[in-house]
Amino acid sequence: MAYIDSYYSRTSEPGIQARALQEQIDTTVCIVGGGLAGISTALGLVERRVSCVLLESQQVGWGASGRNGGFVGRGFSQSALKLTKTVGESHAKRLYSLTGQACELIQHRIKGHEDSIRQPGTGSVTASWFDDESGVKHYVEEMNRIFNESLEFWPRGKIAENYLTTRYYDGFLKPDTMRFHSLNYALHMARLAMEKGARIFEGTPAEKIGRKGSRWHIVTPSGVVNADQIVYACSGYIGSLHGKLSRATLPVATFILLTEPLGDRLRDAIRSPYAAADNRFSSNYYRVVGDKQILWGGRVSMFHPAQERLRVIMVNDLLSVYPQLKGIVGEVAWGGVMGYAKHKMPQIGQLKPGEWYCQGFGGTGMATTTMGGELIASAIAAGDDQYQVFAPFGLNYVGKPFGPVIAQLAYWSYQLQDALQVSRLNRKF
């Protein structure tokens, strides 16, 4: 299936054009899923001289990996400060530092290809939706103290000069968030893996997976892979492929809008060179791309509205923050599905010898998928048990077959919590 219509597919480099599997092949490791989790695992394996085959139902980067917000930085979907409470400070620091190492590895891997992958500007501002100066200051101080971050507190006056909305209060700058063309990045990673020997097949869904003797037997529409080990990296698109992994995956749809070029009107709303997000549970995140266009992300839903309707919904969301932009037109809007675990942390581990999973990256997967791929590749190639740092974050049942309904209920409950916090803290609304 072709890439969906999005800012990324409209501006991407050509796909890798891998063929579908038509024969029976043998390999050491078979990876199912060609998003960043699967591709990173493949790349990690071939860099360690382990042969692998990757099967992708559609095209590499077709899922969340090639259509996301493009924010690349440290951290997880779960708040780092919350992690200190659930697993303790030193374990949380260890987990967080793995995402820092992933960011460094990503920069190394894209060397020489920055022009097509990195987009202008570095740094992102998180603006508080709530009148809670001391809460924001506390967050900044604790992140800097515990995780050696270099967050910079921005008082509300400075936020207001940069983002011309009455919605925000104080905030902070995370100076080193990168911005990527997510599809070009996924394609580059896939090309790197192929150059080093990974065999990638597109248009090749794994339909049936079982054991034949001591090996995995993966059946696709026109072929078969026999492998010593298998890695599942299907995220929110896993469907019913694997009972336990499917039941532990909450597929959550989320959406992005690209506006028309705004010219001088952009300055009526945004004067900052930094990407931005707010700090609600169900937040908006956005950045300027192309010809002074806003790439505006947000919303979580069980329903995927039709393209035209989605465009209107997303423009209205944008106008609820920046009403002065009334009249602007959305150029294209699209959605993607994230795979969430109940604990909002990645699920990285082994079900039984030779049966691995690398999933659950939620809304923060650009760097963490590199980390997941490295942990699994190193475990397979060298018996490295570092992946066990994710043992506390297991495969909890997420309530399937009611997953999407539960996602919607969770989203409404998050919205309710945001509204309660507004009424508790904010005086101006």
Ligand SMILES: Cc1cc2nc3c(=O)[nH]c(=O)nc-3n(C[C@H](O)[C@H](O)[C@H](O)COP(=O)(O)OP(=O)(O)OC[C@H]3O[C@@H](n4cnc5c(N)ncnc54)[C@H](O)[C@@H]3O)c2cc1C
């Ligand atoms: C709209 C949106 C905005 C986001 N913004 C950001 C952001 O700014 N920064 C950030 O860090 N993260 C962001 N994320 C999250 C990030 O994109 C994901 O966490 C990450 O891409 C997950 O990668 P993945 O490989 O696990 O999953 P995916 O990229 O979804 O890949 C899974 C792949 O598995 C394939 N597959 C499924 N079943 C089979 C099968 N049976 N056989 C073969 N193949 C199969 C699918 O076709 C798919 O290509 C966003 C996500 C969305 C949807």
